[in-house]
Amino acid sequence: MDYKWKYVKLDRNDSRKFFNFVNSNLSHPLREEKTIVFDSKGTKNRLSSSVSSKSSTLDLFDGFDDPLSQFARQELDPLSQMAAENDLNNLIIKKKSALVDTTSAVQSWNSRKAIILNKYTTSEKLSIATSFLGIENVVRSQTTVEKVKHRLEQIDDFQDIHYMQNLTQQEYIGKINQLNAELIEAWKTDQRVKSLKIAIQCSKLLSDATSVMQFYPSKFVLVTDILDIFGKLVYERLKSKSENEKSLPDKFTPDQIPESAKETCLNWFYKISSIRELLPRLYVEMCLVRCYNFINPREIDASLLRISRMIRGIGDPLVGAYARCYLVRIGVTTSKSHEYLKECFADFLSVYHTIFNTGIRAEILKQNIELSVYFSLYAPALDFIVQNYAASATDVQLEEFLTHCKDKKNSSLLLLTILHSFRPEFISSRSVEMVSILAETNNEGITKGSLFRQLGNIVSLFPPPVEQRVLLFNEAWKTISTITNVGDYMACVELWSQYIASNFDIITLNTFFGDVLTRIVQKRAFERYYNELQGLMDKVVSNVIDFHGLLSMDNFLPILDLFQKESIKFEVCKNILEKYKIFCSNDENNFSLVINDPVTINAFMCVSKALNDGVNALTSDDERRHIGNLISFFILRVNFGRDFEQQLTFYVDARGSFANLDIVLHALVNCVNKLSIDTRRIVKGNHTRKTSAFVKACTAYCFITIPSIISITQRLDLYLESGKIALANLCLGQSDASFEAAIHLLSELPKFFEIEGRQRSSETYLQSYVLKFLSLLVLVPDSPEKGVLYLLRLLIDKLNEIEFDSTQQLTTKSTIEMNILDMLCYCAQDTYPYHLQNVISNDQLYGADVKFINEINEISTGLLCDLLQELQRMSERPKQQCQMALDLFERVAMKSDLCDDKMFTLAVNLWNLSIKNRHLLMDGKIHHKIYRHMKAVRGTLRNRNYYQRFDELLNRIEKKL
Numbered sequence: 017m018d019y020k021w022k023y024v025k026l027d028r029n030d031s032r033k034f035f036n037f038v039n040s041n042l043s044h045p046l047r048e049e050k051t052i053v054f055d056s057k058g059t060k061n062r063l064s065s066s067v068s069s070k071s072s073t074l075d076l077f078d079g080f081d082d083p084l085s086q087f088a089r090q091e092l093d094p095l096s097q098m099a100a101e102n103d104l105n106n107l108i109i110k111k112k113s114a115l116v117d118t119t120s121a122v123q124s125w126n127s128r129k130a131i132i133l134n135k136y137t138t139s140e141k142l143s144i145a146t147s148f149l150g151i152e153n154v155v156r157s158q159t160t161v162e163k164v165k166h167r168l169e170q171i172d173d174f175q176d177i178h179y180m181q182n183l184t185q186q187e188y189i190g191k192i193n194q195l196n197a198e199l200i201e202a203w204k205t206d207q208r209v210k211s212l213k214i215a216i217q218c219s220k221l222l223s224d225a226t227s228v229m230q231f232y233p234s235k236f237v238l239v240t241d242i243l244d245i246f247g248k249l250v251y252e253r254l255k256s257k258s259e260n261e262k263s264l265p266d267k268f269t270p271d272q273i274p275e276s277a278k279e280t281c282l283n284w285f286y287k288i289s290s291i292r293e294l295l296p297r298l299y300v301e302m303c304l305v306r307c308y309n310f311i312n313p314r315e316i317d318a319s320l321l322r323i324s325r326m327i328r329g330i331g332d333p334l335v336g337a338y339a340r341c342y343l344v345r346i347g348v349t350t351s352k353s354h355e356y357l358k359e360c361f362a363d364f365l366s367v368y369h370t371i372f373n374t375g376i377r378a379e380i381l382k383q384n385i386e387l388s389v390y391f392s393l394y395a396p397a398l399d400f401i402v403q404n405y406a407a408s409a410t411d412v413q414l415e416e417f418l419t420h421c422k423d424k425k426n427s428s429l430l431l432l433t434i435l436h437s438f439r440p441e442f443i444s445s446r447s448v449e450m451v452s453i454l455a456e457t458n459n460e461g462i463t464k465g466s467l468f469r470q471l472g473n474i475v476s477l478f479p480p481p482v483e484q485r486v487l488l489f490n491e492a493w494k495t496i497s498t499i500t501n502v503g504d505y506m507a508c509v510e511l512w513s514q515y516i517a518s519n520f521d522i523i524t525l526n527t528f529f530g531d532v533l534t535r536i537v538q539k540r541a542f543e544r545y546y547n548e549l550q551g552l553m554d555k556v557v558s559n560v561i562d563f564h565g566l567l568s569m570d571n572f573l574p575i576l577d578l579f580q581k582e583s584i585k586f587e588v589c590k591n592i593l594e595k596y597k598i599f600c601s602n603d604e605n606n607f608s609l610v611i612n613d614p615v616t617i618n619a620f621m622c623v624s625k626a627l628n629d630g631v632n633a634l635t636s637d638d639e640r641r642h643i644g645n646l647i648s649f650f651i652l653r654v655n656f657g658r659d660f661e662q663q664l665t666f667y668v669d670a671r672g673s674f675a676n677l678d679i680v681l682h683a684l685v686n687c688v689n690k691l692s693i694d695t696r697r698i699v700k701g702n703h704t705r706k707t708s709a710f711v712k713a714c715t716a717y718c719f720i721t722i723p724s725i726i727s728i729t730q731r732l733d734l735y736l737e738s739g740k741i742a743l744a745n746l747c748l749g750q751s752d753a754s755f756e757a758a759i760h761l762l763s764e765l766p767k768f769f770e771i772e773g774r775q776r777s778s779e780t781y782l783q784s785y786v787l788k789f790l791s792l793l794v795l796v797p798d799s800p801e802k803g804v805l806y807l808l809r810l811l812i813d814k815l816n817e818i819e820f821d822s823t824q825q826l827t828t829k830s831t832i833e834m835n836i837l838d839m840l841c842y843c844a845q846d847t848y849p850y851h852l853q854n855v856i857s858n859d860q861l862y863g864a865d866v867k868f869i870n871e872i873n874e875i876s877t878g879l880l881c882d883l884l885q886e887l888q889r890m891s892e893r894p895k896q897q898c899q900m901a902l903d904l905f906e907r908v909a910m911k912s913d914l915c916d917d918k919m920f921t922l923a924v925n926l927w928n929l930s931i932k933n934r935h936l937l938m939d940g941k942i943h944h945k946i947y948r949h950m951k952a953v954r955g956t957l958r959n960r961n962y963y964q965r966f967d968e969l970l971n972r973i974e975k976k977l
Contacts, residue, residue, distance in 0.1 A: 019884070019922055021876035022913040023844035023869070024962060125345055125400060129237050132396050136233040142188040143181040143227065146195060146217050185231065192218075192238045199242060203249050212287060215246040215303070219296035225334045226379050230389060233396050236338045240299075240345070247303035254281050254310050273310050281310045294329055298339060302346045320347050320356040328363055333370050334393060340364060341397035344404055357405045364398070365420060365430075372426055372460075387461040391429050395436070398429075402437035414442055422453050428462035435470040444478040447471065447488050455495045465504025468496055469511050476514035476555075485519050497531065502541045506532075506548040514555035522565035525556070529571035533578075542578040549578060553588055557595040564611060567619035576622070586630035589623045593646035600653070610655035617666070620650050621673065628674050644679025651683055658698075660691055660710060664717070667691075671721055678725050685721050685734050688714045689741045696745050701853045703746065715742045715750040719757075728765055732758055732785060740792055744852055752799055755807050758789070762814050779821060779828040786811070786832050790839040795852050797861050804871045805843075812836070812875070830886050830900060833879045834907055841911040844872050887929075898933040901926045902942065909950065914965040927973045943977060 180191065195214055202210040218239045225232050257277040258264055264272060284304060291297040302323060308315040323343055330336040340360040347356055370376070371394075380390050406414060418438075421430035431454060435443060443450060454467045471492070480488055496512065499505040509532055516528050532552070536542045542549060553575070560566045579585035600609055611617055624647045631640055651670055656662045667684050674680040692714040699707050718738040725731050739754030765782060768775040789811070798804055820829045842848060848859045862868040883904055890897035905926035912919045934943055950970055957963040 019877065019880055019918050020873070020916070021880050022873050022916055022919070023841055023876070023911060024913045025845070025959075124403070128396060128400070129241075132233050132237050136230055136393070138185055138228050138231040140228050140231075141182045142185065142231065143183060144188060144191050144221065145180075146191075146214075189238065192242070196242045196245065199246060200249075209287075211246060211249070212300070215243055215300050216291060216296045218242045219299035220293065222299065222338065223293075223295045223335060225332050226383075229334070229379070229383055229393060230385060232334060232338070233393055236341075236397075240342055243299055243303040243342075246300075247306065250284060250304055251306055254284075254307060258310065268309070270310065270312060278311055281307050294326070295335070295339070298323055298326055299342065302342055305346050306350050316351050317353045317355070320351055320353070321359065324356045324359045324363065327360075328367075333364075333367050333376075336367065337364060337394055337397040341400050344401050348404055354405065354408055357401070360401055361405060361417075364401075365424065368424055368430070371429075388463070391461040394429060395433070398433045399436045402433050406438045406442075411442060414438060418453075422457070426458050426460050428457050428459050428467060431457060432462055432467055432470060435467065435474065440474050440478040443471070443474045444480045447475050447480045448484055448491060451488065451491045451495070455491075463499075463501070463504050464495060465499050465501065465508045468492060468499075469508045472508065472512035472515055476511060476518070476559075479515070479519060489516065489520070502535060502538075503545070505535055506545045506552075510548045510552045510555070513552045514559050517556040518559035518561065522562055522569060525560070525566065526569040526571050529569065529575055533571055533574055536578065543580070546579065546581065546584050549575070550584060550588055554591055554595075557592050560599075563596055563599045564609075564613065564616045567623075568613060568615045573619060573622060576626075582630060585626055589626040589630075590643065590646065592623050593627065593650060597646065597649050600649075609653065611650075611653045612656050617654060621669075624650060625673050628677060628680075631676060640677065641679060644677040644683075647674060647677065647680050648683035651680065651687065660695060663691060664688065664710075664714065667717065671717075675724060678727055678730060681721055681725050682730055682734065685718045685738065688717050688721075689738055692741050692745055701744075708746075711742075711745040712747055712750065715745070715747050715754075719750065719754060722757075728761065729781065732761055732765070735761065736785070736789060736792070743792070743796060743855060746854060748797065748799070751796065752802075752807065755789075755792070755796065756810065759807065759811050759814050762811075763817055765818075767819075777821060782818075783828050783831055786815075787835055790835060794839060794842055794848060795850070795855060795857050797856055797858055804868060805875065808836070808839075809875070812879075827886065830883060831903075833883055834903055837876055837879055837907050837911065840872050840876050841907075844869055894933040895936040898930050898936055902930040902937075902946075905930060906946065909969060910953070913962070914969060915961055920965060920969065923969055924972050928976060931976045947973060947977060 183191065195218060199211050199214040202208075202214065221239055222236060254277055255264060257280060258268075258273045260274065270278070284307065285301070288297060288301045288304065291300065301319070305316055305319055305323075308319060320343065324340065327336055327339045327343065330339060340363070344357060344360060347353075371391075376390075377387075380387060405417075409417070418434060421427055421434060424430055435450075450471055451468075454464065454471065457464075457467070459467070475488065479485060492512070496505070496508055499508060509528075513528070516525055536545065536549070556566065557563070566572060576585070576588070579588050611620065627643050627647060631643060635643075651667075654663070654666055656666070667688055671681065671684055674684075692711045695707050695711055695714075696703075703711065715738065718734065722731050722734045722738065725734070735754045735758035739751045739758065742748075742751035742754060762782070765778055767778060769778055769781075770776075793808055793811075796807060799806060803809075815829065815832060818829075820827055843858060846859065846864045848857055851857055858868070883900075887897060887900055887904065890900060905923060908919060908923045908926060912923075914920045914923065931943065934940065939945075947970070950966075954963070954966055954970060957966060
């Protein structure tokens with residue numbers, strides 16, 4: 017049967033009722049209808065489908081909330097999205113005192129171990145002496161008396177010692193690990209004396225600090241780890257012997273310990289006291305100090321003091337320093353007393369002068385190491401001792417400590433230890449005094465650059481009182497500027513740069529940059545200090561008070577030009593824009609900060625161009641996206657106020673500079689579109705000759721820029737957005753060109769998007785896009801050169817060229833064709849439901865001309881035939897056929913002229929077809945909902961003939977319910 021569609025004419029009130037039909041809630045009230053769309057990045061989003069229309073006059077940024085766009089994607093316009101994206105948290109530096117309790121001290125040492133092992137390495141050959149590696153002792157059965165006698169004999173039995181020489185560092189560490197494993201295995205097999213002997217032999221390794229000096233701190237870490245394990249094994253053994261029926265509490269007393277366990281504990285200390293050599297005896301006793309809890313806890317403090325005094329017998333100052341360090345390590349976990357801490361450092365001060373004696377200097381010269389390297393070997397031990405002492409000391413005690421240290425000859429090592437270990441607040445409050453002390457000290461072994469570098473680190477994080485800051489910098493700079501070694505100078509100014517940037521104005525910072533430039537360009541020294549320069553730049557941009565002033569400085573770009581390695585300059589420029597983004601999002605700064613100074617803009621452009629030039633074929637998509645977002649953030653900040661022509665000129669320059677970044681081009685098109693809208697808003701939609709020429713230039717900019725973007729979905733979205741804005745500005749030819757370009761581009765849309773490594777169909781995006789497009793086409797007047805509804809006909813032709821997936825529940829093509837029928841229904845009315853200001857749409861252009869209506873009906877008839885053919889092909893898929901029949905019934909019953917007998921019959925047949933398989937639908941009551949809604953609509957109809965046919969249709973479909 018041949019059907020000929022004819023739209024029904026409705027008056028204004030009737031059309032409102034009919035339009036609301038598509039928006040009526042026909043689904044389950046607890047199941048929201050959602051549509052899945054893909055954004056320009058291919059990201060899947062689930063969005064609400066409900067749209068309400070409140071006004072008959074369409075505002076440009078209201079999202080075209082008409083019935084056709086009910087399933088369209090709901091979102092902010094692109095400019096608002098870009099302006100509001102990525103609100104970053106404030107960059108907060110938490111300033112805490114270095115108060116250390118028992119637990120934190122242990123954690124502090126554990127965190128240092130990896131640093132020590134990585135820093136203190138050697139390529140020289142090492143040696144080790146032991147009697148346990150590679151030797152397997154056979155344990156025969158013995159009586160108790162024989163066991164005791166044998167153990168006492170074994171303690172002093174070191175006859176079978178093997179010397180392993182010419183070991184690499186890795187081999188040496190492997191041997192130490194073997195000793196550790198041997199100790200644990202011996203303990204498991206009840207060979208206690210063997211475990212003790214291994215601990216003793218490991219301790220003896222620490223007596224040799226002269227063979228390979230630079231490896232001694234790492235050797236100390238490796239050996240003391242074994243001693244810690246041995247001490248833990250003994251402690252756990254004593255604890256298990258004390259637990260008969262119930263376990264011991266964490267804080268037990270000697271009263272809870274049985275005599276047998278106490279006797280065993282005493283036996284261990286007796287064995288230790290029989291060790292002949294001083295250093296092994298001290299180390300082994302220190303690792304067992306905690307075991308005094310089983311006998312008398314008060315012995316712990318006494319033993320710590322006793323051991324600290326026994327350490328005075330160690331001749332080598334380096335060996336003694338690390339022995340005291342291990343004593344402090346044990347003490348902070350076992351005792352609340354600090355007397356041993358005071359004695360430890362006092363004893364070190366008493367032997368400090370021996371570090372500089374001729375014997376030590378001769379050994380240093382023999383091993384061909386610098387005095388500064390030798391001094392650095394003391395750092396881990398001294399820093400740990402002084403840190404724990406300073407944590408609980410009063411300011412008066414620290415003042416006395418500082419006085420003792422500065423009075424020592426060659427006190428640079430002691431002063432550096434104080435800077436590393438004292439509470440930062442203490443140093444900061446006396447920073448001016450510290451400058452004078454550091455300036456006057458003898459810098460043998462440790463340069464003034466190292467001392468002032470550490471002081472700069474402290475005052476950067478913990479600034480002194482405001483009234484002292486200028487004086488501190490002036491006094492410090494007198495010494496820093498005299499440092500002749502460029503390496504020391506750069507290491508020092510790198511850390512002082514943070515203090516200067518966060519506490520002084522741009523003039524001071526510019527002078528500082530100028531001094532650095534003067535020193536670093538000589539003999540191209542900057543090529544050797546890229547790391548320091550990069551650190552300096554990072555600290556400045558992270559802490560500067562006036563970011564725009566920083567980039568406008570005379571010495572900023574010359575400093576940036578020093579980075580002549582592209583990879584390093586790329587990272588520096590990226591960091592600058594990242595820190596600028598953080599700076600703008602900081603609550604302390606003005607979030608609406610704009611850039612309009614030409615010098616500042618030029619500096620930002622230089623930074624951004626360096627980033628853009630660093631993007632190549634090997635750059636990952638994530639990195640490319642990140643860089644594009646950073647440059648776009650800068651571009652969005654540029655604002656010349658009402659000088660729109662200068663703004664457009666800037667966007668033209670930016671397009672030429674960033675042609676290979678899609679995100680930047682996308683942002684530029686959005687920015688130029690915003691210029692057009694701002695112009696329209698200022699003139700209130702009534703353009704002058706000048707403003708009309710300007711918005712046409714903006715539209716031309718967008719039309720030329722969009723094809724450069726690689727992403728098809730971004731191009732489609734921008735064509736639609738640009739065409740909409742051109743239409744609002746009465747640039748009808750340009751809007752038609754944008755819409756036509758978008759339609760031609762639809763055929764290039766890929767069938768699938770790759771999202772999170774999976775292939776996703778693009779048809780959902782296409783459906784959403786076409787719905788938005790149809791909403792616009794209602795407003796677009798026909799071009800007199802191209803005929804009636806030219807754009808719609810072109811859209812239908814392009815859709816026919818696309819191969820759609822026929823396996824879906826309701827094919828995308830069928831859904832789009834039914835929505836085109838909806839759109840044509842509105843086009844056939846005498847007055848459209850919404851308009852754009854000053855835009856003459858087809859309702860005013862044609863005035864409901866018969867030829868125009870016939871064209872609409874002709875197009876609708878063709879769409880109806882396609883839909884019926886598709887419906888017939890669905891005969892083997894009853895569920896999809898039922899859904900499509902119901903959707904098509906809605907259009908025929910509510911929008912076609914039912915006075916035509918064929919259309920009336922078609923409506924009845926479609927209803928009957930959908931009723932046939934209604935049990936397959938998710939909502940089994942959908943037919944009742946549609947019927948009730950149609951009854952409500954019937955009461956609003958004023959056309960008598962149409963009312964009768966509509967009433968007849970209701971009676972017919974009611975019989976099938």
